[in-house]
Amino acid sequence: MTAEQTAPxxxxxxxTMPTRPDEAADANLRERLGEFRALLVISLLMTESVDEDQIxxxxxxxxxxxxxxxxxxxxxxxxxxxxxxxxxxxIPSDLAGQLVSLGNGAGIVELPGRGWAWAxxxxxxxxxxxxxxxxxxxxxxxxxxxxxxxxxxxxxxAVSNARLHARERATAAELAVTNAALAETVTNLxxxxxxxxxxxxxxxxxxxxxxxxxxLHELTGMPVAIxxxxxxxxxxxxxxxxxxxxxxxxxxxxxxxxxxxxxxxxVRDGExxxxxxxxxxxxIGVLALVDPQRRADNADLVALEHGATVLSMELARLRGIxxxxxxxxxxxxxxxxxxxxxxxxxxxxxxxDYDLRRPHRVVVIEGKGRSRAHDDLxxxxxxxxxxxxxxxxxxxWSGNVAVVTAGQTDWEKLRRLIVSDLGGGQCHIGVGGxxxxxxxLPRSLREAGLALRLQKTLLPxxxxxxxxxxxxxxxxxxxxxxxxxxxxxREWLGxxxxxxARRKAELVRTLTQxxxxxxxxxATAAELxxxxxxxxxxLQRIRDLTGLELNNPDVHFNLQLATRAWGTLQxxxxxx
Amino acid sequence: MxxxxxxxxxxxxxxxxxxxxxxxxxxxxxxxxLTGYLGAGLTAGDKCICVVDSAYTAKRLELLPRTxxxxxPFDGQLDIHLPESTYLAGGEFTTSDMLTFWTESMVKAExxxxxxxxxxxxxxxxxxxxxxxxxxxxxxxxxxxxxxxYPVIVxxxxxxxxxxxxxxxxxxxxxxxxxxxxxxxxxxxxxxPDEFLRSAHA
Numbered sequence: 001m002t003a004e005q006t007a008p009x010x011x012x013x014x015x016t017m018p019t020r021p022d023e024a025a026d027a028n029l030r031e032r033l034g035e036f037r038a039l040l041v042i043s044l045l046m047t048e049s050v051d052e053d054q055i056x057x058x059x060x061x062x063x064x065x066x067x068x069x070x071x072x073x074x075x076x077x078x079x080x081x082x083x084x085x086x087x088x089x090x091i092p093s094d095l096a097g098q099l100v101s102l103g104n105g106a107g108i109v110e111l112p113g114r115g116w117a118w119a120x121x122x123x124x125x126x127x128x129x130x131x132x133x134x135x136x137x138x139x140x141x142x143x144x145x146x147x148x149x150x151x152x153x154x155x156x157x158a159v160s161n162a163r164l165h166a167r168e169r170a171t172a173a174e175l176a177v178t179n180a181a182l183a184e185t186v187t188n189l190x191x192x193x194x195x196x197x198x199x200x201x202x203x204x205x206x207x208x209x210x211x212x213x214x215x216l217h218e219l220t221g222m223p224v225a226i227x228x229x230x231x232x233x234x235x236x237x238x239x240x241x242x243x244x245x246x247x248x249x250x251x252x253x254x255x256x257x258x259x260x261x262x263x264x265x266x267v268r269d270g271e272x273x274x275x276x277x278x279x280x281x282x283x284i285g286v287l288a289l290v291d292p293q294r295r296a297d298n299a300d301l302v303a304l305e306h307g308a309t310v311l312s313m314e315l316a317r318l319r320g321i322x323x324x325x326x327x328x329x330x331x332x333x334x335x336x337x338x339x340x341x342x343x344x345x346x347x348x349x350x351x352x353d354y355d356l357r358r359p360h361r362v363v364v365i366e367g368k369g370r371s372r373a374h375d376d377l378x379x380x381x382x383x384x385x386x387x388x389x390x391x392x393x394x395x396x397w398s399g400n401v402a403v404v405t406a407g408q409t410d411w412e413k414l415r416r417l418i419v420s421d422l423g424g425g426q427c428h429i430g431v432g433g434x435x436x437x438x439x440x441l442p443r444s445l446r447e448a449g450l451a452l453r454l455q456k457t458l459l460p461x462x463x464x465x466x467x468x469x470x471x472x473x474x475x476x477x478x479x480x481x482x483x484x485x486x487x488x489x490r491e492w493l494g495x496x497x498x499x500x501a502r503r504k505a506e507l508v509r510t511l512t513q514x515x516x517x518x519x520x521x522x523a524t525a526a527e528l529x530x531x532x533x534x535x536x537x538x539l540q541r542i543r544d545l546t547g548l549e550l551n552n553p554d555v556h557f558n559l560q561l562a563t564r565a566w567g568t569l570q571x572x573x574x575x576x
Numbered sequence: 577m578x579x580x581x582x583x584x585x586x587x588x589x590x591x592x593x594x595x596x597x598x599x600x601x602x603x604x605x606x607x608x609x610l611t612g613y614l615g616a617g618l619t620a621g622d623k624c625i626c627v628v629d630s631a632y633t634a635k636r637l638e639l640l641p642r643t644x645x646x647x648x649p650f651d652g653q654l655d656i657h658l659p660e661s662t663y664l665a666g667g668e669f670t671t672s673d674m675l676t677f678w679t680e681s682m683v684k685a686e687x688x689x690x691x692x693x694x695x696x697x698x699x700x701x702x703x704x705x706x707x708x709x710x711x712x713x714x715x716x717x718x719x720x721x722x723x724x725x726y727p728v729i730v731x732x733x734x735x736x737x738x739x740x741x742x743x744x745x746x747x748x749x750x751x752x753x754x755x756x757x758x759x760x761x762x763x764x765x766x767x768x769p770d771e772f773l774r775s776a777h778a
Contacts, residue, residue: 027771030765030767031749031765031767034749034766034767035745035749037749037761037763037765037766038745038746039745040761041599041744041745041748041754041756042744042745044756044757044759044761045599045736045744045756045757048757057741058736058741058744059741061741062740062742062744062745063742064742065741065742065744066745
């Protein structure tokens with residue numbers, strides 16, 4: 001029920017009994033004073049109310065108790081109309097115009113069917129709010145008009161207060177929203193600072209990747225995984241560690257890494273939120289939050305991003321240590337190959353946790369894979385050595401890779417592994433003799449180089465050549481003065497060498513391969529990559545120029561010795 | 577009894593024989609008035625008689641004596657009624673029946689040994705569609721006569737969310753005291769019961 005409820009009729013229907021004039025005047029005065037008291041109460045109620053509709057309703061519904069007039073409604077300055085009574089009487093269309101023409105004042109208005117109608121201003125401290133329109137069957141008395149005027153004035157004040165209160169409430173609500181947003185920002189900042197502090201502590205404490213995973217798990221409450229670029233698990237924190245740890249295909253992994261590099265932000269990959277940690281292009285780690293319920297919020301993402309930054313720092317530090325060790329190893333290998341004293345070499349090797357006191361040899365590897373980068377060959381050699389379970393010190397050397405190793409292995413198998421790692425191409429290996437002391441390693445290097453060159457020029461079919469097994473070549477290479485050897489070569493091959501030099505031919509090489517293949521035409525032609533008839537032509541040319549019969553055993557022996565000596569001389573000259 | 581008694585509401589003291597109409601908005605405001613008024617009476621050892629509009633409110637008020645820490649005897653100190661057995665007993669409202677009810681209740685309290693009574697009525701029943709409710713204002717006026725001759729204070733509760741401004745005006749005009757927004761408004765010019773009856777019977 002609303003305030004439209006009408007009063008029980010007792011008081012409203014009061015009439016005055018026939019009395020003496022003094023009594024009548026006294027009763028009238030008492031009634032007027034009683035009405036003022038009632039008006040005071042109505043004013044109190046309106047002033048205390050913060051609901052504009054409630055105020056207007058109370059004012060309108062109190063009118064019948066205060067006199068024979070009524071409040072028809074309220075016309076506000078914004079043009080709106082709020083009815084005071086709801087008796088179905090239509091509001092004249094020109095009423096708004098009438099009210100505007102009154103300005104801030106009160107005045108008569110035209111209401112159809114009403115004997116008297118006035119509009120009283122609803123004023124507030126900030127100006128005119130509108131008008132209260134009251135009407136009566138007859139013109140009200142001065143006292144009654146005064147009551148209407150007072151209730152209009154009180155209604156204006158109460159409405160003004162209510163609007164002010166509503167504005168304050170709206171401002172307070174806005175302020176509350178702002179405060180809430182500020183509190184949220186402060187909370188987020190605080191959490192961000194906590195994240196920063198926690199992970200920074202991990203970064204400086206040297207807890208490594210397990211520490212980073214643990215800190216991130218504690219900050220987010222989710223399991224955390226750190227993987228290397230190939231998807232191998234480096235660290236895990238939290239429950240549910242998969243065993244065995246799943247590993248995706250190479251292609252899928254590469255696709256994921258490319259996506260992470262492109263986006264530079266956390267990426268959802270199934271149940272995981274992942275982010276790349278890559279301090280430099282060749283160093284990559286992957287940090288993953290395991291979040292199957294997809295409940296990670298902004299703070300979790302901040303923690304993940306900060307964790308990735310700390311992981312990048314850790315990976316850079318680890319790579320820096322590795323690079324430094326690698327550089328020190330390379331410097332040591334370089335000095336060993338160039339020649340250094342045993343004591344300092346062994347001390348430096350020990351510092352690198354490498355035992356150089358065992359006999360070592362030098363292995364020189366020449367490779368031409370699809371990629372010509374020396375680093376690729378160096379990496380391929382390292383991996384191949386690991387596969388054949390051989391330790392060693394590695395360095396690039398004159399475009400090749402030199403390995404100082406104590407091991408002895410199947411060098412041909414090593415060569416094939418290198419070729420496979422390079423993805424095809426060529427590879428030759430020369431193995432030097434064993435050295436008891438580090439200071440002897442330059443000799444082993446020379447032997448390895450010589451073996452490499454000899455097998456390339458004189459020893460077809462063998463791509464891994466060990467100097468200690470070179471036989472006559474090793475003897476020839478060991479002769480300090482090669483003058484007599486050179487004379488011997490000129491004696492037997494001089495005419496052919498001159499012909500080759502003059503005609504840019506390959507008669508010495510042809511003869512060499514013919515003799516090394518035991519006079520087999522087909523094998524020789526295949527080695528030289530020429531047709532058999534071409535080979536026969538060249539051999540006839542050799543016979544003509546030398547006047548020698550190749551089938552004569554003595555001639556055959558001397559020519560083979562001469563060609564091997566020539567090869568050795570060539571290799572030694574190349575070395576110099 | 578001479579002097580004033582504490583109403584238990586907003587530190588307002590009342591003269592014995594006072595009949596106050598209190599206006600409030602909503603149930604929580606009503607409960608504040610009821611518990612303050614009756615709590616003070618229970619604590620002071622007064623006989624408290626109240627009529628509330630719902631069984632739910634009555635149930636809650638039954639717990640009130642246990643929450644008062646005063647020296648009162650409490651047993652039988654608080655009578656709680658519903659309109660069906662008081663204002664609207666017999667299905668209609670008659671002023672005389674209701675005044676008789678109050679008078680008998682006060683006499684009974686005196687016999688039981690109580691020296692002072694507090695009456696309170698929630699007037700929302702007057703909005704029901706029942707015969708005689710139109711005599712509400714006359715009843716309120718006539719009640720002034722009854723209360724003036726007993727050691728009693730009376731509180732009539734009107735919900736402003738339910739009663740119109742016209743009722744407020746008429747109640748103020750016929751009552752010597754009105755409690756509104758924590759202020760006791762005196763009306764020395766109120767229409768007394770004799771004058772009201774003269775007017776009503778004219």
